[in-house]
Amino acid sequence: MSENIRLDGRTCDQLRTITFEPGIAPNATGSVLVSFGNTRVICGATIEKRVPGWMNAQGVEGGWITAEYSMLPYSTHDRKQRDSSKGRVDGRTVEIQRLIGRSMRAALDLKKMPGMTLWIDCDVLQADGGTRTASITGASVAAKIAINRLLADGVLKQNPMEKSVAAVSVGVWQGLEVLDLPYVEDRDADVDFNVVMTSEGEFVEVQGTGEEATFTHAQLDRLLALAKKGIGEISTLQLAALS
Numbered sequence: 001m002s003e004n005i006r007l008d009g010r011t012c013d014q015l016r017t018i019t020f021e022p023g024i025a026p027n028a029t030g031s032v033l034v035s036f037g038n039t040r041v042i043c044g045a046t047i048e049k050r051v052p053g054w055m056n057a058q059g060v061e062g063g064w065i066t067a068e069y070s071m072l073p074y075s076t077h078d079r080k081q082r083d084s085s086k087g088r089v090d091g092r093t094v095e096i097q098r099l100i101g102r103s104m105r106a107a108l109d110l111k112k113m114p115g116m117t118l119w120i121d122c123d124v125l126q127a128d129g130g131t132r133t134a135s136i137t138g139a140s141v142a143a144k145i146a147i148n149r150l151l152a153d154g155v156l157k158q159n160p161m162e163k164s165v166a167a168v169s170v171g172v173w174q175g176l177e178v179l180d181l182p183y184v185e186d187r188d189a190d191v192d193f194n195v196v197m198t199s200e201g202e203f204v205e206v207q208g209t210g211e212e213a214t215f216t217h218a219q220l221d222r223l224l225a226l227a228k229k230g231i232g233e234i235s236t237l238q239l240a241a242l243s
Contacts, residue, residue, distance in 0.1 A: 006176075007184060008037075015168070015180045015230055020141055020241035028121075030146030032241070034138030037182055038128035043138035045146035047155070048117045063113035063160075065143075067100035067120040069093055069135060075127045096132045099205065103136045103165050103196045104143060106204045112160035118143060129183040133167035133194055140165045141238050148242075165204060166234040167196040170223045172215065177222055179230045191215045195227035199235040 005011065016037030025031035028044035035041075051064050070093065073079045083089045104120055120143065122135035143161060150156040169181045172191035181189060193208035206224070208215075215223075 006173075006178060008182065012176050012178045013226060013229060015233060016182065018137075018234060018237050020138070020237065022141070022145060022241060028142070028146070029149055030142045030144070032138050032141045032145065033125075034134050034141065036130050036134040036137075036180065038126055039130050039134050039182075040124070040126040041131060041134045041138050042121075042123045042125060043135060043142040044119075044121045044123075045139070045142040046119045046121070047146060047150060048119060049115060051115060051117055061114065062111035063116040063118065064110065065101060065104045065108060065118045065120065067097050067104065067122065067139065069096045069100060069122045069124075069132075071124040071127060071131065075124045096135065099132060099194075099196075099207075100136055100139055103167065103204050104139055106196075107140065107161060107163055107165040107198055108143070109158075109160045109162075112158040113156060118146065127183070129181050129186040130169050133169050133180075133196075136165060136167040136196055137234055137238065141241055144238075144242055164199040164235055164238050165196060166199070166231045166238060167194060168227055168230040168234060169194050170227045170230070172213070172219065172223075177219065177226060179226050191219070191223070193223055193227065195224065195231065197228065197231045199238075201228065201232075 019035045021033040024033040025044045029047045030045040033042050071080050120139045124131045147161050170193045171181050171189040173185045173189045190213035191210050195206050196204040
């Protein structure tokens with residue numbers, strides 16, 4: 001696997017260059033600019049001292065996490081129209097927002113943040129494949145920065161986030177099983193997966209499909225192993241960014 005070279009010169013099991021720039025949005029409780037190669041996303045975490053009405057109505061204890069995701073008009077080669085100008089949020093955006101929210105809720109103990117909502121905002125500055133995986137990975141760092149700040153200020157009494165969450169894409173491209181696909185590989189991939197895991201090696205979500213193709217059980221096992229390897233490396237980078 002490591003001997004096969006891709007269009008950008010990486011080996012099949014090699015991540016793109018991943019960087020984190022904390023504090024990119026000073027007004028957020030926590031924020032980071034995350035880059036997966038040429039994909040760049042600003043992730044902000046903001047605390048709000050109230051919870052959704054349905055929680056009060058149903059007597060649900062604890063707090064909540066919700067996410068919003070958007071691609072800025074200049075994030076793609078052809079200008080992408082804003083959802084606000086279309087008058088509706090498209091289905092892809094809704095799907096990704098829900099995925100980010102689910103991923104973050106899997107990493108936190110919501111009962112340790114009573115009466116609070118943690119808003120996660122992910123804005124794509126530049127898209128070159130893997131915007132949802134970059135968003136989840138950056139959201140985890142932004143959330144941890146926010147939680148550390150709230151603990152230091154005494155707003156939170158207990159740490160609700162004992163583990164991080166990260167995501168990466170894997171797929172079958174030109175017969176090769178590859179990690180962290182940029183746009184040109186994602187566009188032409190026969191099989192495409194997005195995998196979300198915690199820093200403790202637990203799966204949160206696996207989204208996979210054959211694009212007019214099929215895959216075997218053995219390929220599935222290898223792709224998940226490849227994703228696990230990549231996420232292990234990403235978790236180490238997240239920890240370094242936080243320290």
